[in-house]
Amino acid sequence: MTSTRIPLRTGPHPQADRMAVAAFVCGLLGVLVFNILLGPCALLLGAAALHRGTVRRLRACLGLAFGAVDIVLVVVLSSQTGTLSWHV
Numbered sequence: 755m756t757s758t759r760i761p762l763r764t765g766p767h768p769q770a771d772r773m774a775v776a777a778f779v780c781g782l783l784g785v786l787v788f789n790i791l792l793g794p795c796a797l798l799l800g801a802a803a804l805h806r807g808t809v810r811r812l813r814a815c816l817g818l819a820f821g822a823v824d825i826v827l828v829v830v831l832s833s834q835t836g837t838l839s840w841h842v
Contacts, residue, residue: 770806774814781820793824
């Protein structure tokens, strides 16, 4: 039996599509943990995916939105505790 490898290609720019998914995942995880690190990553990956012309524009936009929420969340929660580390 010979197995053939099917390339994973979803649009004209598959790397941009993967960036959009990575932005969404980073932003979503950043709401829960490590939002000071994952928030800016989601913003950068989402902007790069949109700039490169991703087919998954909704995921890239959601990554941008979640990244912004992550940054706002860390600013609000850290201002309440007075330190950069916070806990709920």
